Amino acid sequence: MLAPRGTERYCRWNVKSPFIRALRLRCPHCGGGPIFVTWSRLVPNCPVCGLGLERGEEGYWLGAYFFNLMAVETVFTVWVVGFLALTWPSPPWDLFQITTVLLMAVTPFLFFPFSKTLFLAFDLMVRPVSEEDFRVPHEEARRHGVRPPRGPSATP
Ligand SMILES: [Zn+2]
Secondary structure, rough: OOOOOOOOOHHHHHHOOOOOOOOHHOOEEEEEEEEEOOOOOOOOOOOOOOOOOOOOOOOOOOOHHHHHHHHHHHHHHHHHHHHHHHHHHOOOOHHHHHHHHHHHHHHHHHHHHHHHHHHHHHHHHHHHOOOOHHOOOHHHHOOOOOOOOOOOOOOO
Protein backbone atom coordinates (compact mmCIF):
# COMPACT_ATOMS: atom_id res chain seq x y z
CA MET A 1 0.00 0.00 0.00
CA LEU A 2 1.36 3.36 -0.99
CA ALA A 3 1.38 6.34 1.32
CA PRO A 4 -0.50 9.39 0.10
CA ARG A 5 1.66 11.82 -1.83
CA GLY A 6 3.72 14.10 0.38
CA THR A 7 3.40 11.99 3.52
CA GLU A 8 6.54 9.88 3.02
CA ARG A 9 8.69 12.28 5.00
CA TYR A 10 6.03 12.58 7.69
CA CYS A 11 5.75 8.79 8.04
CA ARG A 12 9.49 8.29 8.21
CA TRP A 13 9.85 11.03 10.82
CA ASN A 14 6.90 9.71 12.75
CA VAL A 15 8.46 6.28 13.20
CA LYS A 16 11.99 7.40 14.13
CA SER A 17 11.44 10.38 16.35
CA PRO A 18 9.61 8.66 19.24
CA PHE A 19 12.53 6.27 19.63
CA ILE A 20 15.09 9.08 19.45
CA ARG A 21 13.14 10.97 22.10
CA ALA A 22 13.01 7.79 24.18
CA LEU A 23 16.77 7.34 23.93
CA ARG A 24 17.13 10.90 25.25
CA LEU A 25 14.88 9.89 28.21
CA ARG A 26 12.23 12.38 27.08
CA CYS A 27 8.53 11.92 26.45
CA PRO A 28 8.31 9.77 23.28
CA HIS A 29 5.15 11.61 22.23
CA CYS A 30 6.32 15.23 22.38
CA GLY A 31 9.98 15.19 23.42
CA GLY A 32 9.20 17.09 26.63
CA GLY A 33 10.63 16.42 30.01
CA PRO A 34 11.96 15.73 32.50
CA ILE A 35 9.82 12.63 32.87
CA PHE A 36 11.94 10.84 35.48
CA VAL A 37 11.80 11.65 39.18
CA THR A 38 14.62 9.20 39.91
CA TRP A 39 16.67 6.89 37.70
CA SER A 40 13.88 4.33 37.71
CA ARG A 41 10.70 6.28 38.55
CA LEU A 42 8.59 8.13 36.00
CA VAL A 43 6.26 11.02 36.67
CA PRO A 44 2.63 9.96 36.06
CA ASN A 45 2.16 12.43 33.19
CA CYS A 46 4.41 14.20 30.73
CA PRO A 47 4.92 17.74 32.08
CA VAL A 48 4.62 19.24 28.58
CA CYS A 49 1.87 17.37 26.69
CA GLY A 50 0.13 15.71 29.66
CA LEU A 51 0.32 12.20 28.23
CA GLY A 52 -0.29 9.58 30.92
CA LEU A 53 2.97 7.63 30.90
CA GLU A 54 1.42 4.48 32.31
CA ARG A 55 -1.20 3.81 29.70
CA GLY A 56 -3.98 2.39 31.75
CA GLU A 57 -3.36 -1.32 32.13
CA GLU A 58 -2.33 -3.32 35.16
CA GLY A 59 1.19 -4.62 34.62
CA TYR A 60 1.85 -2.10 31.86
CA TRP A 61 5.62 -2.07 32.44
CA LEU A 62 6.00 -5.79 31.78
CA GLY A 63 6.86 -4.80 28.22
CA ALA A 64 9.62 -2.54 29.51
CA TYR A 65 11.08 -5.44 31.45
CA PHE A 66 11.05 -7.43 28.23
CA PHE A 67 12.94 -4.61 26.48
CA ASN A 68 15.43 -4.59 29.35
CA LEU A 69 15.90 -8.35 29.06
CA MET A 70 16.49 -8.05 25.30
CA ALA A 71 19.12 -5.35 25.91
CA VAL A 72 20.92 -7.48 28.52
CA GLU A 73 20.90 -10.51 26.24
CA THR A 74 22.22 -8.43 23.35
CA VAL A 75 25.03 -7.04 25.51
CA PHE A 76 25.81 -10.55 26.74
CA THR A 77 25.99 -11.96 23.21
CA VAL A 78 28.17 -9.13 21.90
CA TRP A 79 30.41 -9.40 24.98
CA VAL A 80 30.91 -13.17 24.75
CA VAL A 81 31.49 -13.22 20.99
CA GLY A 82 33.74 -10.13 21.10
CA PHE A 83 35.79 -11.27 24.07
CA LEU A 84 36.34 -14.77 22.74
CA ALA A 85 37.11 -13.52 19.22
CA LEU A 86 39.74 -11.12 20.55
CA THR A 87 41.40 -13.50 23.01
CA TRP A 88 41.13 -16.84 21.18
CA PRO A 89 42.86 -19.42 21.35
CA SER A 90 43.73 -18.86 25.01
CA PRO A 91 41.03 -16.68 26.63
CA PRO A 92 41.66 -15.70 30.27
CA TRP A 93 38.67 -17.56 31.72
CA ASP A 94 38.89 -16.06 35.23
CA LEU A 95 38.80 -12.53 33.85
CA PHE A 96 36.01 -13.55 31.50
CA GLN A 97 33.87 -14.93 34.34
CA ILE A 98 34.33 -11.92 36.62
CA THR A 99 33.70 -9.31 33.94
CA THR A 100 30.70 -11.20 32.59
CA VAL A 101 29.06 -11.36 36.01
CA LEU A 102 29.73 -7.65 36.62
CA LEU A 103 28.43 -6.70 33.20
CA MET A 104 25.27 -8.74 33.66
CA ALA A 105 24.69 -7.16 37.09
CA VAL A 106 25.19 -3.55 35.95
CA THR A 107 23.57 -3.53 32.49
CA PRO A 108 19.93 -4.01 33.58
CA PHE A 109 20.26 -1.16 36.07
CA LEU A 110 21.86 1.20 33.55
CA PHE A 111 19.36 0.35 30.82
CA PHE A 112 16.25 0.45 33.03
CA PRO A 113 15.00 3.99 32.25
CA PHE A 114 15.73 3.50 28.54
CA SER A 115 13.71 0.30 28.56
CA LYS A 116 10.73 2.22 29.94
CA THR A 117 10.90 5.06 27.42
CA LEU A 118 11.65 2.73 24.50
CA PHE A 119 8.72 0.51 25.44
CA LEU A 120 6.51 3.58 25.69
CA ALA A 121 7.67 4.68 22.20
CA PHE A 122 6.92 1.20 20.87
CA ASP A 123 3.52 1.23 22.54
CA LEU A 124 2.75 4.65 21.05
CA MET A 125 3.67 3.29 17.63
CA VAL A 126 1.40 0.26 18.02
CA ARG A 127 -1.40 2.04 19.90
CA PRO A 128 -1.45 5.72 18.88
CA VAL A 129 -2.49 8.23 21.51
CA SER A 130 -6.16 8.83 22.13
CA GLU A 131 -7.98 11.44 24.15
CA GLU A 132 -8.11 8.99 27.03
CA ASP A 133 -4.32 9.10 27.37
CA PHE A 134 -4.58 12.74 28.40
CA ARG A 135 -7.48 12.34 30.83
CA VAL A 136 -5.35 11.14 33.72
CA PRO A 137 -5.39 13.72 36.50
CA HIS A 138 -2.31 15.88 36.48
CA GLU A 139 -2.30 16.65 40.21
CA GLU A 140 0.12 13.84 40.92
CA ALA A 141 2.56 15.25 38.39
CA ARG A 142 2.39 18.62 40.16
CA ARG A 143 3.10 16.90 43.48
CA HIS A 144 6.37 15.71 41.97
CA GLY A 145 7.33 19.34 41.27
CA VAL A 146 6.65 19.13 37.56
CA ARG A 147 5.07 22.01 35.66
CA PRO A 148 1.43 21.56 34.68
CA PRO A 149 0.82 20.52 31.06
CA ARG A 150 0.02 23.06 28.41
CA GLY A 151 -1.33 23.01 24.89
CA PRO A 152 -4.67 22.13 23.32
CA SER A 153 -4.62 18.51 24.49
CA ALA A 154 -4.03 19.44 28.11
CA THR A 155 -7.59 19.37 29.34
CA PRO A 156 -7.83 18.79 33.09
ZN1 LIG B 1 4.93 14.69 26.25
